[in-house]
Each structure stands twice: as structure tokens, then as C-alpha cells.
Amino acid sequence: MEERELADKIAYFKRLSTIQAEENGDDAYDEEEKAHRERCKTFHNATSTSNRAKSPARSVTGSQKAGTASQPLPHPDGSQSSDDLEIIKVTPLNPSSRLGAAGIADKTPNFDEEIVPESAGPDPKPAHSFLHPLLRPRMTRQTSSLTLDNSPSTSTAKRKKQARLKLLPENQQVFRGLRFYYIPNDDANGVRAAQITKARERGATWVRTLKEATHVIVDIGLTYQDIKSDLISDSSSAEKVIVNANYPIDCGIHRVILDPNQEKYVRNLRVADTPPVPSPSSLPASAQASNNLLEIKGKQHKRPRKDQESPPRTQSDYGEPLQNNTQSLAPVTTIAAASVDDELSQYISLVQGNSLYLEMPLGEEEEDSAHSEATQDDEAETGSESSEDESSRKKKRKTGDKIQLGQEDTTWQDNFACMKGGTREGTVDNPNAATIELLQSMVDMYEHQDAWRCKSYRRAITALRQQTRKITTAKEAMKLPGIGKSLAAKIEEIAAEGRLRKLEHAQQRPENKILNLFLKVYGVGISQANKWVSQGYRTLEDLQEKAKLSTNQRIGIEHFEDLNERIPRWEVEALAAVIREAAGCIDASVEFIIGGSYRRGSDSSGDIDLIITKKGTRSPQDLLPFLEKLIKRLTNDGFLTAALASFSENTNKGHGSKWHGCCVLPETAFPKDKGKYRPIWRRIDLLLVPETEFGAALIYFTGNDIFNRSIRLLASKKGLRLNQRGLFKDVLRGKKGVTYTEGDLLEGRDEKRIFELLGVKWREPHERWC
DNA sequence: TGGCAAATACTG
């Protein structure tokens, strides 16, 4: 995104270190501290972008997904349908995908005689007459043993080493006694297969006919239209619980039967519901709504969204199911919808490294949450334009906080604590503030050097921040999630001595300072910086004179100070206005949205992310000619001062085009009330986004990082995939392992729709500071 | 001991 998070510090740092790198070490350090302190308040949750090796991670993910999808369930060595055959062929070749699949379905890939002879609920009377002959014996066996096989097709197959269903511990079998019918009702799709397995592990029975079912689980993305025909075939369907696939997932996550009537589970699945089809001819209204500022060209298309938030009632009426009565079926308590509604928050906590189980004095916790609540309100006050759902949601949160989930105690009090990238402080009054600060310094030091270590420190900081008492001993510290031996010792040291020797030592070392200096040059990463340090270069001047630099690095050094300075909000706007004006002369129908921290409401940004889009575009390429013209023009104007990364027709296959460079605000655009004009080079990214991907891109380029990771994680937990192009229903790799679909696009153009499909409530951009 | 988010794009 942007977030040259060290920016503030850098501002100080650079001035000193550039000139007096080695002497005055102490002073420099003090400055640094001061700056850091500043920054701490500003962004107390720095986002770090770690450039680690991507391939390993990627492959893991890939295999996991593939695994989930393809093989866990049907694993017959038998030979019924061609479908099975295909699947089987792949499986043995790909051990990693086995693991992955198991990992998703459950962490313990336990096979073989693992059958738990569960004795659960009512026996579904299989309607044998409806079944394919092959299935019958199977069904019979299943019903008697109550351990259903996952796949009809495996029925007659005598598997030698078949991954059998392993039921979870009883207390997790929230679906016990329930009978699920899926639409579509097969496990051909790996994601669904995994979902089915999961549901079964939690006690559900997968039934073949609608008739037997207590619950109808509809694939994400399907609407009432799609399922209508299935439903009318069974007269009793009106009494069944009809929910989308998010429902069992959420129940699983929370280990409790949730209210199935929540809007997010039934959206578009009821007769009255009209599937929200984002009008292809207009940009999503949500985009407009959230970018009120950039409307240079009138609001050409204003489509009042009626469907973007559920009517207030649906959120709170969990007491009175409209459709039928789940409670009677459910052996488990139904809990208030509100308590789990902010599911995304939980994922954020997760990604931040906080466990969902948090030990903490209860009374104080309330204070805490009340406090953060207040913060949130403040923010919402100023920054939000949507009114009613906003406030109703907040109310819900309030009540939600008190509710205890089974054994899980949700802790989202901190989720909004770190708003506004500029001003508010969240750490000041914290008893562990001092500790946090020193640890934060450690983070700063390791940044770019050891991303994982950084992450650990950050996680520790988050944990500390949530405490209401000062942690003084290692023993105490160790109890916190994410704090191990080493960190605990450091925490104790800080508490006892008020300082951290290791930190001071490291900070004193000139190589470190130099390294960190070099790392702040655009285009320089850890690798290059290390080389230079070991080659004996000590200052930026050294580099300029002696080192061999890439073009970008040269720019990075020449404009070191400018590029490391933060951009005040007004200037971001002014810069964007310049571009808009130029663009208006080229193609007036192109639209611009400023993303990044700006969109989240920050007072200042590290760079400018300008999303460029236009109605009717289906690929970034559609915008390329425009961008070329625009760039040429702006370059001639002297507005764009450097190109750091542009596009080259050839390299650029497939999607996504962007342009990275620098710009300066022309004096003519400089507001007089801002003092004296001084041209400062700014980093700017121009991002081409077709209308069809606009919503996904908006999410991606709005961030912040943690938020993005959380929401993507959430997506993947639901068997979906979210990236900058859209939300996809995951599909696995096909036969040869090579052919793999990337999944069906569920939604790409409408930001809010993506939230909906994910089953999480909408968050305004300014609520995405995590 | 390996893993920790992930996907893309550009440079050299």
C-alpha cells in the first residue's frame, strides 16, 4: 500500500545521518527516539511489508487449496465415476495437497480406523428409492453405523486406506443430529467437499435428498433463482433451514448453532430477495459513497443502493426465526447473532497475532472496550457518511462485547484503537507504554532485516497494549500469547532497568545505522544494503560516487529526503486534482479514486495511490492508451518527474498495469495559506483498474495490510479466494495438475458486495486501521 | 525445525 511507516522518524533521521552518520551517535539516537515516539503515537501498528521469499509460501498455499479441493474426501481406489478417477489420479502424486486438505478440514489428518462410532441424532431415513443403485448399500450401512461416507461414489468401493471421517470431540459437534443437503449436493467442488467434511466432522449428516434434510446449504453466490427449482421439488422445503455456505462455516468457527436467519446467511435465498446485480453500466455506488471527495465530474450515476445493508430488523431478530425453528433441532445453544457478527474483527485479531482467548481482568476489559468504543465513535463522527447502519452496528458491537462464546472470548476492543494515521494516540495511558516503546524500537531496527522477528515483536506489543496492568516479570509476560522466553526476558529487563541492553547496543553500532539508512533508499532492499555496508560505504554520498546504482536507486538517493517525507492530506488532494484536470482533457469519463491511507482518512500519507478506472472497462489494458497519454502529458507539464516502474507491453501479459513514479505539486496549484512553496518530490502510483475489478481493487488498495490479510484469511476459511481482482469461488486444479481454474468470479466490481458475500459487515475505509 | 499472507509487476 503506502505507509512509509517510518516516515516521521526518517525525517529526523535522514537529516542527521546523512551528514553526521558516525559522529554524534548519541544525539542522533536521541533524535531517533524522539521521532520514533512520535511515530509510535501516529501509527501504533506499523504495517510492514516483508519481502520474503515468495515461492515457498505460495506453494504451500497452492497445495493447500488444491488439496482441500481435490482429494480429501472421495478417495476411493474404486472405480466408479470418471470424476473419481480423475481425482484419485492426482492425489497420490501430491502428498502435500493431502496435508493441506487435512489441514483445512482439520489439523489432524487421521486416517484408517479412526471411525468414531458416534451415536448421534435421529436416523435419517434414507429414501432409497431415490438413490442411484450404487448408493443404496452405502446408505444402509451408513445409517446403521451413523458414520456417513462422504461421497456417494465411494460407496461400494472397498478402500484400502481411505481417509475416514474423523469426528471432532463431542463438544465440537455442533451439528449433531442435523442433516445437511447441499446445493449443489455433491463434493465435486473441492471447497464444498471440504465444507461437507467439516460439517460432518461436527456431527452433521450429509443427506442425498432434500426431503431428508433439516438444513439446506446453498453455495455462495447462488440466489433464490438458482435454487428455486430444487426447492419446489420438495413440499417440505418451506420448513427447512435454508442458508448459504457461510452458515455452517460460521457455526463451526464459533462452535455453536447460530441464528440461521441472519441476513448474511439468507441473503438472496428467499423468495422476495432480488439478487443484487451490480449494474454493469455504472460504477458501484459504494465507491462513490466512500469517495465523496473526488467527484470532479458530477455524479453521473447515482444509484441509491437499497440492498447494501440489511434492514435493521434482520440483525437483531434472532429470537424469532421467520422461517423455521432451528432451536428445536439443535442440541446446542443458540447464541445471539450479535456476538459473532463482527467476525472480521476476530480474523483481524488473529492476523495481529492475538489469540481469541484472552485472559484479562473482566472488569477492566469493559473499561477498555468502552474506551475504544469512544474512539471509534469519534472517528465515525467525522469520517463517516453512512448513517443508520453505522450506528446500529455500533450498538450491536456494544452488546456483543459482553457475550461470551462457548469457550472463546472475543477481544476486539483494540480493533479500532489505532485509527487516524495521524493524530490519536492509543498508547499513552497504557501501563506498558515504556515497554512497548522499546520493543517498538526493536521492530524498527529489524525492519527490512528480519520480517519474522519483527512480526513477533509486533505481536508482543499488541498483547502488551491490551493489558491493563503493567507486566513486570518474565513469568507474567510468558502467559501472554505470542510472548515466549526471549521476549519475556526482554520485557522483564525493560520493566526492571528501564532499558534494553541489546537494543542500545545494536543501535549504537554504526553498521546498523548505515544499513538502516541505505534501506530507506527507494529501490534498495536488504540484500543490496548489506552488500554496500560490507563494501565499506558509509554515506549516501559514498553510494552516489562509488557504488553502482540502478536508475531507481539513483533517484532514490537524489531525492532521499523528499521521498521519505510524508505527504500532508491537502497535498494529496491537490496532486490528485492536478491529475484529474489533465485527465479531463484526455478522457473525461475516466475516474480517479485516491486509495491507500488517504482513503482511510489519514492526515498524511507516505505516497499516493491513485486508482484509475472507467465504466465499461474489462481489463487494465483498456485503460492503457489513456494512461500513456496522461503520462506523456503530465510529464511534459513537469508534473511527473520520474518513472520508477512503468509497463512494458511485452513483459506485461495478463492483467494489471500500473505506473510508479514521482511527481511534484506545481506552484500554481499550491495553496497560499500553506506558507511558502517548495517543490517536493512525491511518490505516486497510478493503478489501472477495470470496472469489473474495481471493488476488489479498492479493498486491496485501501488496506491496511493487516486488514487485507484478515479479510483474505477469512475468505480462504470460507473456501473463497480474494485478491485484487475479485472474490472467487475456489476451484481446484484439474486433472494434470497443470490445468487449474482460478475459480469462478463471484464479485469484483462492488466493494460492498464482496463484504456481503464474505458474510461480514461493511466497514468504512476509515475503519480499516488495524 | 519449518512456518509465519499472498499475489503481481517490474528491473537488471
Next chain:
DNA sequence: CAGTAT
């Protein structure tokens, strides 16, 4: 392809 960036 490695490195860097977003």
C-alpha cells in the same frame, strides 16, 4: 531468476 516494490 533474484531482488525490490506494492
Next chain:
DNA sequence: GCCA
């Protein structure tokens, strides 16, 4: 760095 932590954790499984």
C-alpha cells in the same frame, strides 16, 4: 521472534 513464537509456535506447533
